[in-house]
Amino acid sequence: MSSDMSSDARSAESDGDRELEFTRANTYRLLGGLLAQPPDVELLERLTQIDIGVEAQDTALAPQWRALALAARHSTVSEANDEYHDLFVGMARGELVPYASWYLTGFIMEKPLAQLRQDLKELGFARLEKVKEPEDHAAALCETMSLIITDADIAAARQRKFFEEHLAPWMPRFFEDLQAANSANFYSTVGGLGGKFLEIDRQYLAMLPH
Numbered sequence: 776m777s778s779d780m781s782s783d784a785r786s787a788e789s790d791g792d793r794e795l796e797f798t799r800a801n802t803y804r805l806l807g808g809l810l811a812q813p814p815d816v817e818l819l820e821r822l823t824q825i826d827i828g829v830e831a832q833d834t835a836l837a838p839q840w841r842a843l844a845l846a847a848r849h850s851t852v853s854e855a856n857d858e859y860h861d862l863f864v865g866m867a868r869g870e871l872v873p874y875a876s877w878y879l880t881g882f883i884m885e886k887p888l889a890q891l892r893q894d895l896k897e898l899g900f901a902r903l904e905k906v907k908e909p910e911d912h913a914a915a916l917c918e919t920m921s922l923i924i925t926d927a928d929i930a931a932a933r934q935r936k937f938f939e940e941h942l943a944p945w946m947p948r949f950f951e952d953l954q955a956a957n958s959a960n961f962y963s964t965v966g967g968l969g970g971k972f973l974e975i976d977r978q979y980l981a982m983l984p985h
Contacts, residue, residue: 799976800924806969807917809962810873811908813859815852822847835975839968846964854961861958870958871949875911878945887911891941895919898929898937913949916942917969931983938980947973 808814814822825844850858863869872878876885888911895901895910900919902910909915920942923934950973953959953966 796924800921802972803917803921807914809965810914813856819847819852836971839971842964843968846961850961858962862962870956871952873913875945932985935980935983
């Protein structure tokens, strides 16, 4: 009986770990998608239907998920598109410049990008030809984290190293700027979710085996 109970406990723990990794990967994927382009009708509708569930009512991210859902309900695709353009595109440039190189050096296409490209090569990741943005764009880094989390061949220590070297030094500040940006309404809640999520994920990664 004790052996069966231990097996059940291990199975439950394994299921819980898989669910957590699934949630982490999906959250990074969502943030990456919203930073890569404005939400279309389908995504905006999905965001309005966010249901954090009874068990998650008091979790650390619950207020940010609620705020995002509420903002989606009060936004149109056209408004979100205009907001995205003002924030990240603009006539010459947007209100924010969502690149690691810019935040860390004040210029784009600098040393942080070169270091990132080397690490991506070692991980076996290559930029698709159709992608025009440099790899240190906030959207690309969120998407990369999602891929790393779901790749069973990448060890926890490597996952943590990538986060600490390529996201932690600048992306929390970017999400703070996004929350406070003059052009941000819907995207202010994206910044709120992103900032809190990175804070929680950094704590989680610090607890993983070294």
